[in-house]
Amino acid sequence: MKKNILITGGAGFIGSHVVRLFVTKYPTYKIVNADALTYAGNLENLNEVEDKGNYVFEKADITDGQTIDDLFLKYHFDAVIHLAAESHVDRSIMDPLSFVKTNVLGTGILLNACRVHWKDRMEGKLFYHVSTDEVYGSLGKEGFFTEETRYDPRSPYSSSKAGSDHLVRAYFHTYGLPVVISNCSNNYGSHQFPEKLIPLAIRNIKNNKPVPVYGKGENIRDWLWVNDHARAIDFIFHQGKKGETYNIGGFNEWKNIDLIHLLCEIMDRKLKREKGTSAKLITFVTDRAGHDLRYAIDAAKLNKELGWKPSVRFEEGLEKTVDWYLENEAWLGHVTSGAYQQYYEDQYVKRK
Ligand code: NAD
Ligand code: TYD
Numbered sequence: 001m002k003k004n005i006l007i008t009g010g011a012g013f014i015g016s017h018v019v020r021l022f023v024t025k026y027p028t029y030k031i032v033n034a035d036a037l038t039y040a041g042n043l044e045n046l047n048e049v050e051d052k053g054n055y056v057f058e059k060a061d062i063t064d065g066q067t068i069d070d071l072f073l074k075y076h077f078d079a080v081i082h083l084a085a086e087s088h089v090d091r092s093i094m095d096p097l098s099f100v101k102t103n104v105l106g107t108g109i110l111l112n113a114c115r116v117h118w119k120d121r122m123e124g125k126l127f128y129h130v131s132t133d134e135v136y137g138s139l140g141k142e143g144f145f146t147e148e149t150r151y152d153p154r155s156p157y158s159s160s161k162a163g164s165d166h167l168v169r170a171y172f173h174t175y176g177l178p179v180v181i182s183n184c185s186n187n188y189g190s191h192q193f194p195e196k197l198i199p200l201a202i203r204n205i206k207n208n209k210p211v212p213v214y215g216k217g218e219n220i221r222d223w224l225w226v227n228d229h230a231r232a233i234d235f236i237f238h239q240g241k242k243g244e245t246y247n248i249g250g251f252n253e254w255k256n257i258d259l260i261h262l263l264c265e266i267m268d269r270k271l272k273r274e275k276g277t278s279a280k281l282i283t284f285v286t287d288r289a290g291h292d293l294r295y296a297i298d299a300a301k302l303n304k305e306l307g308w309k310p311s312v313r314f315e316e317g318l319e320k321t322v323d324w325y326l327e328n329e330a331w332l333g334h335v336t337s338g339a340y341q342q343y344y345e346d347q348y349v350k351r352k
Contacts, residue, residue, distance in 0.1 A: 001028060002028050002029070003026075003028070003029045003030070003073045003078040003079060004029075004030045004032065004076055004077050004078050004079075005017055005022065005029050005030070005031055005032065005077065005079045005080070005081060006032050006034060006075065006077045006079070007022070007031055007033050007034070007080075007083065008034050008035065008062055008070065008080070008081070008082045008083055008084035008086070008110065009035055009041070009046070009082070009083035009084030009085060009134070010031075010033030010034070010035055010045055010046070010057075010083070011033065011035040011037055011041035011042055011045055011046065011057075011086075012035070012040050012041050012042075012045075012046075012083065012087070012193075013040070013189075013191050013192040013193060013226065014083055014130070014185070014187055014226055014230070015033070015035070015083040015084070016042075016045035016046055016080060016191050016227055017189070017191070017226050017227060017230040018083065018230045018233055018264075019031060019033050019046060019055070019187075020049055020230075021227075021230045021231070021233075021234060022087050022234070023049040023052050023054055023055045023109055024048075024049065024052075024082075025128050025234070026054075027054055028054070029054060030054050030055075030056070030075070030256045031054060031056070031174050032056045032057075032058055032077070032236065033046070033056070033057050033058070034057070034058045034059075034060040034062070034071060034084070035058075035059065035060070035084060036060065036061040036084070037059060037183070038086075038211060039185075039193075039339050039343075040087065040088075040193050042191075042331075042334070043051050043057065043058065044331060044334060044336055045191045046180075048212060050305060052275065057070060059303065060085050060108055061105035061106075061324050062102065062106050062107075062109055063102060063109060064100055064109075065109050065113075067068075068109055068110060068113045069113055070118075071113075071200075072114075072117040075113075075173070076117075077117070078124060078125055078126075078127070078209075079125060079126040079127070079128065079146030079237070080110060080114060080127050080128065081128045081130065081237065082107065082110055082127065082128065082129050082130060082165070082232065083130045083176065084102070084106060085102060085103050085106075085161070085164075086098055086099045086102045086103060086157070086160070087157070088132075088157065088193075088195055088196065089155050089158075089164040089265050090156055090195070090290065090305065091157075091195070091343070092156035092157035092195075092289065092330045092340075093156065093288070093289055093290075094346070094347075095105060096156035096160075097156055099156050100156075100160050100163075101217075102160075103160035103163065104163040104164055104167070106159050106164075107129070107164035107167055107168065108160075108164075108167050110127070111127065111167060111168065111171045111177065114127050114171075114177055115171060115175050115177055116213065118177070120138055120189045122176060122177065122178055123176050125177075126178050126179070126180065126237070126242070126334065127177055127178065127179045127180075127333055127341070128179075128180050128181075128182075128233070128236070128237055128240075128287075128342075129164065129165065129179060129180070129181045129182075130160050130166045130182060130184070130217050130233065130267070131161050131164065131182065131183045131186060132158065132182055132183055133145050133167050133183050133184060133185045133222070133247065133249065133297050134153060134155065134157065134161065134295065135151050135153050135158055135161055135162040135165055135183060135294065136149045136150075136151060136152060136153075136160035136183070136295075137151070137153060137154055137158075137292065138152075138168070138292035138293045138294060138295070138330065139293065139294040139295065140293065140294065142299035143295070143296070144296045144297060144300060145183075145247060145249075145295070145297050146237045146247065146298045146300075146301075147244075147245045147246070147247055147301055149184075151165075151166075154290050154292060155290055155292070157230065157290075163289065165181055165183075168181055169181070169243075169302060172242075172243050178242045178243075179242065180237075180240040180241070180242060180243070180244055180245075180246070181234055181241060181244075181245045181246070182232065182233065182240075182245070182246045182247070182302075183238050183245065183246075183247050183248070183249050184221065184224065184229050184232070184247075184248040184249070184297070185221070185222035185224050185249040185295055185296075185297045185314070186221040186222060186224065187223075187224055187225070187226040187229050187247070188224075188225065188226065188317065188318070188321055189225050189226030189227060189317065189320075189321050189324075190226070190320075190321060190324040190325075190328070191226075191331075192226070193335060194332065194335065194336060195343065195347075197221075197228075197256065197259075198263070198318075198321065199325060201260055201263055202243075202263065202267065202279065202322055202325045202326075203332060203336070204329070205263070205264065205267045205278045205281060206271070206325075206326070208249070208281065209281065209285035210269070210282075211260060211264075211278075211281045211283060211285045212283055212286050212348055213256060213257060213260060213282055213283065213284050213285065214256070214284075214285060214286070214287045214291060215284070215286075215287030215288075215291060216257070216284065217255065217257030217260065217265055217284065218255055218256070218257065219255070219256050219291055219292065219293055220253050220254065220255050220293065220294040220295070220296070220333075221252075221253070221256070221259075221294075221295055222249045222250050222252055222253050222295055222296045222297050223250050223252050223254060223255060223314060224248065224249060224250035224252065224310060225310065225311070225312050225314075225321075227311070227312075227316035228250070228310045228311055231247045231308065232246075232302060232308050234335045235302070235306045235308045236302070236306065237314070239306050240306065241305075241307075246299075246305075246306070247297045247298060247299050247301065247302065248297065248299055248301045248302060248308075249296070249298070249299040250297075250299075250308070250310050250314065251299065251315045253294075253296050254314070257282075258275065260282060260299055261279060261282075262315070263278075263318065264278035264279040264281075264282070265278075266319060266322050267280075267322065268320060268325070270322055271326075275352050281328025285348070289342065296309070
């Protein structure tokens with residue numbers, strides 16, 4: 001079936017995996033990637049698909065209503081998969097309002113464009129909102145987030161994502177906009193900007209720099225391979241029920257410090273360093289303000305209703321991830337020059 005699909009944030013980490021998957025798997029879909037190319041957006045992530053006939057890039061800011069309106073007039077979208085966001089918790093602590101602007105206002109502008117442009121015919125249309133498990137807040141040692149868990153976001157990032165989720169549901173209930181939402185746990189894999197834990201640690205270990213672990217490293221995250229997130233988005237896009245929410249997770253909880261030790265072992269092996277060399281770089285630093293203790297997703301609904309489950313074990317996914325970063329030094333070099341150096345300085349060097 002022919003479809004024109006707007007993917008927002010397609011030059012970012014997860015977005016680039018989703019764009020790659022949809023462009024190659026569905027040649028009859030026209031994929032329009034709209035991205036503002038902030039520090040986190042990198043068209044190099046899309047080298048493999050940039051020449052494909054069913055792929056178009058549009059540099060566009062989702063907070064600019066006129067630009068979004070023009071895109072809807074130009075392409076007559078049948079569906080939107082919305083990933084564009086400010087996505088890093090530490091940055092949200094430094095600059096909360098840019099998160100409110102992009103994540104809340106930007107989502108509102110996209111929803112409104114759908115409402116206006118689809119008002120005569122909602123049938124066959126879909127607004128797919130990609131969200132995070134962080135909207136549910138922080139767990140103690142027990143329990144899991146289900147789709148029924150009460151929202152309790154605690155960082156500017158997660159609260160801005162929660163705000164965007166509420167807006168999506170409001171457009172479903174008020175205007176009958178066909179929507180679907182997924183809330184996913186922490187992703188890891190290739191093309192992730194090295195401000196997030198795993199690529200930052202890989203880069204620092206490689207360069208013999210300290211590996212910063214916040215607090216005592218006891219916080220727990222549920223890690224999912226990014227390619228499995230993209231597969232889940234494919235399942236939900238094609239089979240998900242309108243108005244529903246699906247949790248996506250890796251069934252894979254790790255304490256930060258245990259994860260870093262595993263990563264150090266892999267890096268020692270890959271870099272042919274003596275066992276224990278990389279672990280010496282672990283450095284405990286001041287904890288993140290309001291640091292959520294534990295995230296853990298119950299993804300049973302997605303598994304039972306749509307048949308999705310993760311395809312790789314964490315140890316295997318992490319090895320592949322390390323290999324990718326070691327083989328793509330040029331990519332790392334490009335994304336870590338300029339503004340990133342300043343961010344790194346503010347976050348880790350000045351803070352000590
Ligand atoms: P990312 O930061 O790597 O990429 C975000 C992309 O959005 C970038 O390409 C950036 O240029 C673009 N963007 C930012 N502001 C924009 C604007 N105003 N207009 C247009 N484009 C803009 O983020 P990511 O990790 O790939 O996350 C993608 C989505 O998935 C986000 O909505 C995030 O909340 C969600 N999510 C991420 C994770 C994770 O572990 N990374 C987990 C669950 C959900
Ligand atoms: P991160 O990758 O920023 O994702 P999120 O905050 O969305 O979960 O961080 C993952 C975990 O690792 C989180 O508990 C914070 C911690 N962390 C560190 O200990 N050191 C670091 O340098 C970073 C970036 C994160």
